[in-house]
Amino acid sequence: MTQTYNLAVVAGDGIGPEVTEQALRVLDQVAAQHDLAFARTEYDLGARRWHATGETLPQSVLDEIRGQDAILLGAVGDPSVPSGVLERGLLLKLRFELDHYVNLRPSKLYPGVPTPLAQSVVDKGDIDFVVVREGTEGPYVGNGGAIRVGTPQEVATEVSLNTAFGVERVVRDAFARAQARPRRKLTLVHKNNVLVHAGHLWSRTVDAVAAEFPEVAVDYLHVDAATIFLATDPARFDVIVTDNLFGDILTDLAAAITGGIGLAASGNVNPDRTAPSMFEPVHGSAPDIAGQSKADPTAAILSSALLLDHLGHPEAAAQISTAVEADIAARAGAASAPRSTQEVGEAIGTLVAGGVS
């Protein structure tokens, strides 16, 4: 009997629709092989809608999305819309309203993938880590303001809000992930020598939860030092747990060193399943190459693998990541011309159809 999931699709702006199309193609192919089906509802959200109606995420749409089983998102943001409107009003609104407190961002350097790092760095060991980025607190809460805007007396604030409740749940999730990985190592990244209030809350929480996971080795890095290690010895990382803003920064750098944001997938996960989780590539809408079929859909495709895993289908998920790995290996071998968005999707689709697993 086929198990059918209701899938909200928010293709969004720029290259969002192109890469989402390929992700859906591969998702449907692998689903069919596992007696799964996705009943899609497409939501027209993003720059077009904002220009047409002034809306970013109407309450009625949010309510509808809340009833779905999962969300696949392409990309959000367009230069024609003032910076922050769609990010805060749509993307972050979804993450916050749906309580996506675990923003999961795996980084793995696949064999043959070009990296900006020197061979001597790559040779230090396998680069294969996951960043557990807090998704509902920190400097992202939108708790700031400004007075006397546009005058020489302007003052603008941004408030980072951090709660024991919010920090503990994401730290516990990160420990559980570390426990389930072979190396069992967790690194807290913060800046507790400057942001002492938030930082000490994070440090104390990690110390407390560590007692429940005696097999997990724990260390701490300031965020500035963490960027050094990402550039000089990324193999040292296994699971990183960090706040919303530091996680944003570290995961772009992590993507860069593991082949670029064309390959970086992410899940905005609500581990309590009180609302649907959302899966999206780490990359943005890349308006400069939109509509030209130049975007690499691999990150979107890998995001659909994270989606399958979250829904409880790790084998189906592995089928996608294995196909992606095979495709990447094939690319690395051939000094071929760049492929179109569709060609990459088709190639991975063919590998999935071939029953690679």
Added chain:
Amino acid sequence: MTQTYNLAVVAGDGIGPEVTEQALRVLDQVAAQHDLAFARTEYDLGARRWHATGETLPQSVLDEIRGQDAILLGAVGDPSVPSGVLERGLLLKLRFELDHYVNLRPSKLYPGVPTPLAQSVVDKGDIDFVVVREGTEGPYVGNGGAIRVGTPQEVATEVSLNTAFGVERVVRDAFARAQARPRRKLTLVHKNNVLVHAGHLWSRTVDAVAAEFPEVAVDYLHVDAATIFLATDPARFDVIVTDNLFGDILTDLAAAITGGIGLAASGNVNPDRTAPSMFEPVHGSAPDIAGQSKADPTAAILSSALLLDHLGHPEAAAQISTAVEADIAARAGAASAPRSTQEVGEAIGTLVAGGVS
């Protein structure tokens, strides 16, 4: 006639004293050749004093330092002191009280210096940029707090404070530096799609000041994207202007890709000269190697070059940086054993004494 400057020396913790000793040796050598002298006052500040007296920076010491012409600082921080006590109570206190609003951090990849970047990235062009990090505002103001500490109801905040006054003066300084450099390019780094209040203040200010510098080309990057470019195409940068926290993060990464924090110098500059400026290596106190004569004093030595430049002696400053460059080139050639802190200082001192300029 010899011009004498009053120099406050805060050697600090860990490797601070070792590297400062070498910086002072080289500074004195080059000073003598330029009819300059430094009358030093050493201030016993840091972990030892805190343990002995509970003081980080007594008002009377601050008042005395305020009367000096410049400050040379080694490093601050020790694991025996709770994280944040010395950083907030001494280092940041000096930066804030002495209005060091320009935190100047040049990055240059010298020929022959090992970098973690692939040759293909290095080949893209000369890596030679400067980060102008705001030093007296942003998330570093220490404007945060916590309630119900240690309970499940704990809430901790960190407030980023940004003023038109504070942003404009550092942005104008950065434009002036860009104007004086051959490439005349300025990149604002922020996160104005999420931190919209602070971010838009920064963006509007850059737009406004740009009108005064029509020859400077301006662009903008989100902080996450900036880390990608630092890893994949650092030659794209000339002058980066950014806030206190983003500057902290970017400059460690910048140091990593240009040979490591053993080489990264910085100036905490008060361009209005209402108080002495302070020069320090970007690296920390590295307690793990303290007292072993393993620390590379190059960053401290280069910081003394920035000090000379700030005091109006660019030729003396260039003499130091040229000597450092020659020393680095010599290191790169010889596959020699690692040198002690003192040996590096002596080698650079010899090059300076040889009248390299």
